[in-house]
């Protein structure tokens with residue numbers, strides 16, 4: 501079955517009692533038992549442990565990523581935290597890519613270390629650096645590609661092979677490209693994480709996350725962390741995400757094509773210093789992006805001449821682009837990572853990883869690309 505068919509149909513059956521084509525929102529805390537002895541008789545007990553609407557979403561993601569099981573969460577961060585809680589223990593060492601979503605950095609830096617897990621942030625685009633960072637107690641390598649916000653690309657197959665040789669788990673955040681453009685399991689990754697808040701749901705309507713696994717033992721440990729910590733997705737969020745995913749490929753194709761046009765426009769603009777977009781031939785990992793993914797995505801990073809001050813003026817001057825955190829929605833968004841999404845990353849580490857003070861991040865939406873460019877052009881003239 502092709503991806504587009506799966507994005508519409510996987511995980512969803514007409515409701516057996518009413519024939520409703522959409523999975524109902526099972527807005528129920530608890531599920532009645534037939535007897536004391538038939539605990540979980542129909543497969544559900546309490547919605548912190550599992551819920552039929554949430555399960556439909558999990559099944560859709562299993563089909564789209566090509567995993568064996570999945571768990572859905574109250575946010576992308578809750579998904580990441582469940583993986584850490586379920587699979588790490590005090591004394592373990594974790595290698596995390598030096599460019600990841602700022603919240604992932606913050607949790608690793610401030611909480612994993614607090615509970616006795618050693619953390620090293622390493623340039624995951626440098627395969628030798630990843631190999632050199634593996635220690636006898638390394639339990640996990642965590643990557644995100646393309647990375648938020650610099651769009652640095654990690655070679656997932658190369659990192660997976662280093663992890664395989666060392667007996668270390670490779671966990672990858674696939675939020676930016678989604679399974680439509682990139683399927684990390686096919687490149688050897690062990691566990692895939694998503695913030696469903698972004699492209700999967702796609703309409704700025706929900707906060708959610710999902711973890712997809714290949715291995716039943718990982719599923720058991722991660723699902724146990726979810727129920728123990730209460731990190732679950734709500735049925736309403738699952739339902740909205742189920743509907744959003746049905747148009748994923750159409751949105752990704754359109755938004756990525758527009759991102760390419762916007763990146764090319766910026767690259768030629770006199771006011772622009774540099775542009776980061778994996779679709780541009782000048783991107784250092786353009787070739788790699790072409791081999792490991794079938795699209796370049798809808799995220800673009802750039803800096804204007806005049807650095808941070810000029811960047812701020814631009815972000816205040818745009819009208820059609822919304823100055824907001826979040827990404828992956830049908831609305832085009834403009835973000836200043838340093839004061840917004842990556843404020844938790846210390847300046848020296850940020851600068852070393854290329855998250856410069858003047859970096860502007862765009863999430864290209866579904867509007868007419870001509871209008872998006874006209875708005876950017878007019879703002880660039882006024883800085």
Ligand SMILES: Cc1ncc(COP(=O)(O)O)c(C=O)c1O
Nearest residue numbers: 575576577601648675695697708
């Ligand atoms: C790549 C990536 N992963 C994870 C997250 C966290 O997701 P959430 O905001 O749903 O907790 C984000 C949020 O921006 C992100 O960009």
